[in-house]
Amino acid sequence: MIQTRGERAFALFSAILMGFITLAAFLPFILIIIASVTKESSLINDGYSFFPKEFSMDAYLYLKASAYTFLRAYGVSFLVTIIGTAVGLLITSMLAYPMSRRDFKYHNALAFVVFFTMLFSGGVVPSYIMWTQYFHIKDSLAALIVPNLLANGFNVLLVRNYFKSNVPIDLIESAQIDGATEMRTFFRIMLPLSVPVLATVGLFMGLAYWNDWINALYYVSKPQYYGIQNLLVQLMNNIQYLNSGQAGNAVGAGAVELPSSAVRMAMAVLGIVPILVVLPPLQKYLTRGVVIGAVKG
């Protein structure tokens, strides 16, 4: 394609503008990273700045000293994310499979049952009362995993659409003529052929679990069940919280002042790191999911 001068100029203009927009998307992250390594006195006197006068690793040293609280929250977050995503992905795809089978008598009925949950919700109060009064879910790992996040209609329909349009029905039929059970067909044929959509939905679920703090807001009052997000909430409410952790005293008498602002920012940085690690390899699944999700909600 031959380019005119006007087109080249436009392409250059787009590239520069996009550069600025991307920079704007990144700058806040850079600011908190810099703030996390700024000396506390510098933060207090001059405020947050991209070019601080004095650097210091105090915040990270402080976190290292209170590693117990921090690592426990990290552990809770990882555990909840892994269990929730694994179980959620399994029950989501197990439900999507019968829905995708046009020869299954109840496939439309199932689709309606799932779909209706996207249209109407009973609201917060009935489910809060149900989980707390009847399932007694307060202060448990289940409280972080089960309410609202385990499966949702959108993901089920996404997987069903993929099963329907990407796995040929002939393949299923011939497997069953060869004597494969439904269970076997599902695990040996459907799942291996559907890795892309499972990756997409798994990524959606993993992000939802990693970033969730609302379940704990409603159902958790004991700090030992706080994941990283709720530790951050706590930290925003009260910097002294870290001191109540077992390792709090390990900071020692040498620390004249608690690097509270820098510690907050250091914690935020550590909360983002796992996302930065998984984003590059998994981005294509995310992009694909957004597109198919929007077109075929």
Added chain:
Amino acid sequence: MRNARGTTSALRKTAPLLMLAAPGLLYFLINSYIPMFGVFIAFKDINYAKGIFGSDWIGFDNFQFLFKTTDAWIMTRNTLLYNLTFIVIGTICSIFIAILMAELLTKLYSKLYLSGLVLPSLISMVVLSMLVFAFLNADSGFVNKSILRPLGLPEINWYSEAKYWPYLLVIIQMWKTAGYGSIVYFASIAGIDKSIYEAAKIDGAGKLRQIRTITLPLLKPTVIVLGLMSIGRIFNSDFGLFYQVPLNAGALYSTTQTIDTYVYRALMQLNDIGMSAAAGLYQSIVGFVLVLVVNSIVKRVNSENALF
């Protein structure tokens, strides 16, 4: 005999599939359907001593009470206005970014930009609240100390001045979601037949004219459908954005209270189950009606994109 065998073979065919569906179905039954039947709570004066079912029926008292307060008006207004603003400005920003991205010369660049632009949408509302805090806190925030002070302008106590938050929340929401939102439009633009642009070029149309006469009209169906879908959800707000990002500051309620934050505060902070349940049901019912209305409109505009 024949009939009986027919039934057993049908059962043999459906039973394993039902078994596979069972765990997921059970989850939806518990997580979604039981609470749907629990909406009757809004019509009761809940007293835990008497139990949910034993508490007295009070008809529409909770609703009457709720709509007499100014809270009802404030939260409805805020929820609607914020969502409308997000839909309009968000669509414009996302399309703008998508067009720029599509103009980039190589695929590699657009991928790089894309990963930068989706990053804000992947962080939690808690981390977002901390980023915002780094910019806005009164004592050492970036805006006060590194922008307003050097310019000689008076510093602002952001977390106690409600009037700034409508602008702040729109900027914050755009920062978080515009890049992610542009993915769909970027994909639509990538799907446009290149020969249309070639033809326009031969006719002497410049880039801007091509965008105005080809790209934007071809994006119109996507814009309409996505816009209508968002309108269907206009009664729902992102709890974290309105609760955690303003750090739950009481002074800001007049511009940050939405239906979702009210439901939370009434239930968990005021222990007013009745008001919370009434507000929640109000949201569910209006939201449900809106989705139905919007879907029938989408059906008329472009039946392929209708939800049902």
